[in-house]
Amino acid sequence: MSHHTMSARAHTDDHRPRRRISGVGRVLVFVYGVLALAATGRSVFQIIDRFHEAPVAFSLSALSAVVYIVATIALVAPGRVWYRVAWITISFELAGVLIIGALSLFAPEVLGLHDIDPFGRDATVWSVFGMGYLFIPLVLPVLGLFWLSKHHPAADASDASDASDASDDGARS
Numbered sequence: 001m002s003h004h005t006m007s008a009r010a011h012t013d014d015h016r017p018r019r020r021i022s023g024v025g026r027v028l029v030f031v032y033g034v035l036a037l038a039a040t041g042r043s044v045f046q047i048i049d050r051f052h053e054a055p056v057a058f059s060l061s062a063l064s065a066v067v068y069i070v071a072t073i074a075l076v077a078p079g080r081v082w083y084r085v086a087w088i089t090i091s092f093e094l095a096g097v098l099i100i101g102a103l104s105l106f107a108p109e110v111l112g113l114h115d116i117d118p119f120g121r122d123a124t125v126w127s128v129f130g131m132g133y134l135f136i137p138l139v140l141p142v143l144g145l146f147w148l149s150k151h152h153p154a155a156d157a158s159d160a161s162d163a164s165d166a167s168d169d170g171a172r173s
Helices: 008-015 024-053 055-076 080-106 127-133 136-150 157-172
Strands: none
Touching: 024 055, 024 136, 055 080, 055 136, 080 127, 080 136, 127 136
C-alpha cells in the first residue's frame, strides 16, 4: 500500500518513534530503575547523615545514582541520541564499577573507606564490585551493553519507514 493511500492515522503511526524496550528489555529497565532508587536513597542518606566521614565515597555514591537515573531514562527513551546516551552511561557505569571495585579492595584509603566491608557504613554502590548489591552493579552493565548491541535504533520500524519515505521522495523528483 502506497503512503498516498494510507489513512492519516496509519501514516502518522509509522513516523512515531518506537521504544526499544520489550521482553528482557523491560526487566533490564526495571532493574536499572530499582538501582537508581536504591543508589539515590543511599547517597542522599550518606551525604546528609555523615558526609564528613567519607566525602569521596559518598560523592561516588551520588554519581552512581545519577548514572543509574540517566541510564534508565536512556533505555526507555526512543531515538538515536538516547541510544548513544545509553551506551555512554552504561559504559561509564561498567568502568566505574571496575575502578571503584578495585580501589575499594586494594586501596580503600584512596576512597576514604575505613575497611572493605561492602555492607559497611561507608561503602558505596560500586564498592567491592557491587557485592553489597549481590554483584548486580557488576553484571548489569555487561547485560545492558549486550542488550544495546542487539537493539540498534536503525533496526526500529520508524527508522525503516523514514528510509523508505526518503527513497519515495527521491523517486517522485
